[in-house]
Amino acid sequence: MFSKACEYAIRAVIYICHQSKNGERVGLKEIAKRTDSPEAFMAKxxxxxxxxGIVSSLKGPTGGFVLDKEQQEKIRLVDIVYAIDGDNVFNGCGLGLRECSEEQPCPIHDKFKNIRNGLSKMLHQTTIHDLAEGLSTGTSYLRI
Amino acid sequence: MFSKACEYAIRAVIYICHQSKNGERVGLKEIAKRTDSPEAFMAKxxxxxxxxGIVSSLKGPTGGFVLDKEQQEKIRLVDIVYAIDGDNVFNGCGLGLRECSEEQPCPIHDKFKNIRNGLSKMLHQTTIHDLAEGLSTGTSYLRI
DNA sequence: TTAATAAAGGACTTATTTATCCGTTATTTG
DNA sequence: CAAATAACGGATAAATAAGTCCTTTATTAA
Structure with a gap:
């Protein structure tokens, strides 16, 4: 569904948001460890x-990554997916046909559109704030 | 969503089914051309x-690929996706976490499950016969 | 102002997916 | 049977995604 990079990205942003709510700035090492992802790749x-503009960063000692108040509330899953994977999740034909359109639909056009509309809606509705909440209440986990 | 190989596969099976209904056996060259896909890759x-067991084949002159009556009716999209891409579309965690489960769900677990259940349902319900029908009636297209 | 710290960024390697090439095997028709 | 045809199958190449390494730049605190 998403690329590996995008999966890591979502994990990272949720974790940073979770920590930002506690007023804590987090470094690359910690993020990589807590999201179970390769450090150098995560850096990229x-x-x-x-x-x-999805996360903020500060260099130097006591530096690290953070989500400010506005980012915590505004950033949705769709923003992350779009930043990392681009628009192919939302735009392409289910069968990879370039000419596929409402006028000249591929055989799975409508069925596929339903699925993707659902996905798109979910990605637009879900804020990072919402997801980080689960970590705080202990109802969801990034790693055991 | 699907791999390139899987997209080609679905296109091919729909086209072969369409031709099989007319009692016509189709060769690799024709399939590749009519589905706009690379011939050698399509061969694989x-x-x-x-x-x-998704399509049948015959070697030699007048040989080619065909969907027999049973295949036309029985084969669903899910069978093709499963044969080419395996079960990762249906099983994996949305964030790529190995430990993700109902008991220890990742933050997007439920939202993602909804989407995937919809996808799975669609893939199970859709037979190749249904899709090929659109080609026959001129309401859908594999290439312009 | 210097040493330590941590992100930024470029170059590079590895793995996987996509795609091609070519010889082999089976089948049909003359 | 011989020649032509078309799928099968193994090896290889190209492209993209995933992941690493190392140097530079900015910032902080002693």
Whole structure:
């Protein structure tokens, strides 16, 4: 569904948000460890997230990554997916046909559209804030 | 959503089914052309489909690929996806966590489950026969 | 102001997916 | 039977995704 990079990205943002709510800034090492992802690869992903305004960062000692109040409330799953995987999740034909359209639909066009509309709706409705909440209440986990 | 190979596979099976209904056996070259896919790669994919009993094949002159009556009615999208992409579409965690479960769910577990259940249901309900029908009636297309 | 810290960024490697090439095997028709 | 045809199957190449390494830049605190 999502690329590996995108999965890591979502994990990271949820974790950073969770910690940001406690007023804690988190470093790369900690993020990689707590989200069970390769550190060097995570570094690249975090760079992209910062460039896209999804997370904020500070260099130097006591530096690290953080989600400010506005980011915590505004950032949705769709923003992360879009930043990392682009729009292919939302736009492409289910069978990979370039010419597929409402006028000249592929055989699975409508059925596929239903699924993707559901996915799109979910990604738009879900904020990081909501997801981080689960970590706080202990109803969801990023790693055991 | 699906791998390129899987997209090609679905296109091919729909096309073969469409032609099989007209009692026509189709060769690799024709399949590749009519589904706009690379011939050599399609050859590999067709081999896999034959091994999985999704399509039938005959060697030699007048040979080619065909869906017999039973295959036309029985084969569903899920069978093709499963044969080519395996079960990762249906089983994996949305965030790629190995330990994710109902007891220890990842933060997007339930939301993701909804989407995937919808996808799974669609793939199980949709037979190739249904999809090929659209080609016959001119309401859907594999290429312009 | 210097040492330590941590993110940024470029170059590179590894793994996987996608795609091609070519010889072999089976089948049909003359 | 011989020649042509078409799928089968193994090896290989190209492209993309995943992941690593190392140097530079910014910041903080002693």
């Amino acid at each position: 992903i975090l760079q992209k997230l910062v460039k896209n | 994919i067709l081999q896999k489909l034959v091994k999985n």
